[in-house]
Amino acid sequence: xxxxxxxxxxxxxxxxxxxxxxxxxxxxxxxxxxxxxxxxxxxxxxxxxxxxxxxxxxxxxxxxxxxxxxxxxxxxxxxxxxxxxxxxxxxxxxxxxxxxxxxxxxxxxxxxxxxxxxxxxxxxxxxxxxxxxxxxxxxxxxxxxxxxxxxxxxxxxxxxxxxxxxxxxxxxxxxxxxxxxxxxxx
Ligand SMILES: NC(=O)c1ccc[n+]([C@@H]2O[C@H](COP(=O)([O-])OP(=O)(O)OC[C@H]3O[C@@H](n4cnc5c(N)ncnc54)[C@H](OP(=O)(O)O)[C@@H]3O)[C@@H](O)[C@H]2O)c1
Numbered sequence: 001x002x003x004x005x006x007x008x009x010x011x012x013x014x015x016x017x018x019x020x021x022x023x024x025x026x027x028x029x030x031x032x033x034x035x036x037x038x039x040x041x042x043x044x045x046x047x048x049x050x051x052x053x054x055x056x057x058x059x060x061x062x063x064x065x066x067x068x069x070x071x072x073x074x075x076x077x078x079x080x081x082x083x084x085x086x087x088x089x090x091x092x093x094x095x096x097x098x099x100x101x102x103x104x105x106x107x108x109x110x111x112x113x114x115x116x117x118x119x120x121x122x123x124x125x126x127x128x129x130x131x132x133x134x135x136x137x138x139x140x141x142x143x144x145x146x147x148x149x150x151x152x153x154x155x156x157x158x159x160x161x162x163x164x165x166x167x168x169x170x171x172x173x174x175x176x177x178x179x180x181x182x183x184x185x186x
Contacts (some may be wrong), residue, residue, distance in 0.1 A: 006015030006080045006092035008032070008057030009049075015064040023066040026167045028074045032057055047090050054094040055101070061104045062116070072167045075102050076159070077124040077176060082184040095120065099176050106174035115173035119165035122180035124154040 006017050008031065034050030035042060058075050065073060080088055081095035099118050106116040119156045121127075129137040141153045162179045166172045178184055 003154035007054045007059055011056075011060045011063070014057075014060040018064045018066050021066070023068045023071075025068050025071045026074070027061065027065045027067055027072070028076075028163055028167065029061045030076045032076075034094060036056060036091070036093055038087055039089050042090060050090055051094060054091075055097045057109065058098050058101055062101060065166070067109075067112075067114045070116065070170075071113075072115040072173075073109070074163050074167050075099075075118045076163075076173075077102075077118045077120045079120055079178065079180040079183045081120065083178075096149055097125065101141070102176070103174050104144075110173065112168075115166075117172055117174070118176045119159055119162045120176050120178045120180060121154055121159050122148065124156060124157055124159055144183075147183075147186060148180075149186060154179060154181060 004017070006084055008029065032050075032054040034054050035046040038088070062073065068075060075098050077095040077098045078091060079095075080092035084092040088104075099120070102116050102118045109116055121169055123140065125141070129140060132140055144152055144153050159179050162177045166175060166177055
C-alpha cells in the first residue's frame, strides 16, 4: 500500500503519475473540490477552479490512466445532475458533464477491454460538510433525513459498495448508479 499526493487539475501531474506506475486494474476518481453558490453570485474564478477540479480532473484521468484489459474506470458524479439545486447550479452541470464524459469513454475504451462507469451520491457523511460547522452539518443532515425516501444520510461505505459493484461487474459499463436515498425522486 502506498499513498501519493496528486492534484487532478494538472494534466501534466496526472500524466506523470500514471506513467510512473504499472497499469492499474481499477481506477476510481472520488476527489474533487467545488464551491457552492448561485450562478449570479459565485465568483467566476471559483466556478472555473471547480470546473478544473471536477470536470477536467476526470478528463485528465480518463486521458492518462493506464488500465489493464478487463479493468475499469469509475467516476463519482452527484445527484444534482438529475435534480438541480438553485444554490449549486454549477455542481449539477459538472456532474452531468462527468456522466457524459463517462458514457463517451465507455465507448472509446471498450476496444481496450476497459469499462467506465459513474456512481452518483446525494448528501453523504464525509468531511465535505465540515465547512458548515457541527451544528450546520447536523441541520443539513436532519433536513435530508426528513426529505429522503430512505430517511437516512448515506455513509461513505454506501458509496464505496456501489463503486465496488461497477468496478467488478463485467457487464457494467456506461452506467450511472444512483446511491442517493431516492433524492432524484422527490
Ligand atoms: N459528500 C457528499 O454529500 C457528496 C454529494 C454528491 C457528490 N459528491 C461528490 O463525491 C466526491 C467525493 O466527495 P467527498 O464527499 O469525499 O468530498 P470531501 O470530503 O470534501 O473530500 C474531497 C477529497 O478530494 C480531494 N481533492 C480535492 N481537490 C482535489 C484535486 N484537485 N485533486 C485531487 N484530489 C482532490 C481532497 O483532498 P484534500 O483533502 O487533500 O484536499 C479530499 O480527499 C466529489 O466529487 C463530490 O463532488 C459528494
